[in-house]
Amino acid sequence: MTTFDDRERAFETKFARDEEIAFRITARRNRLLGQWAAGLMSLTKEEADAYATAVVQADFEEAGDEDVIRKLVSDLTAASVTIDEAAIRRAIEDQTVEARRQLMSSE
Template sequence: MTTFDDRESAFENKFAHDEEMNFRAEARRNKLLGLWAAELMGKTGEDADAYAKEVVKSDFEEAGIEDVVRKVAGDLGDIADADTIRKKMAELLIVAKGQILNEV
């Protein structure tokens, strides 16, 4: 194998690792968002956990975050608007990445 091949392989491995970490961080963010929204709706315990799982699953409907925003905004109604939810998602993504890095 040449040096070029080694570098190419290293970049491919890094890309795959970064994509996996992003996926995990986004899923964790969505779970945290679900728990936050559940608390706003007065859900606790198993009900809150079940709702958080629903939020995580809602992210698989389409690319991007709008499917999650739409779900949570619809469930929260007047409690929080879409912009508030997007802001909370940005905050929670930082928290989720930190949690994942601390696990490794």
């Protein structure tokens, strides 16, 4: 039975590590999205940092990306930036790739 117990622990450890990496990639992606949107809104460096943090926190409202998309659409529209949801979804894809690249190169 020890072999099966060891295998089970190994799978649990791998699952936990994969989930942690996915969380870190999403958090970094959201920070990058916040910085991208802050650039579109012409925010100062301090405002951009605060906004990026707000975007990361917005992701905790519900599962999935819809809460982040809603925040970005709302904030960009309020700042008179003309952008559609499809462009934001493309930015999410681009920033996910960049976040993964940054995370993998830092390890």
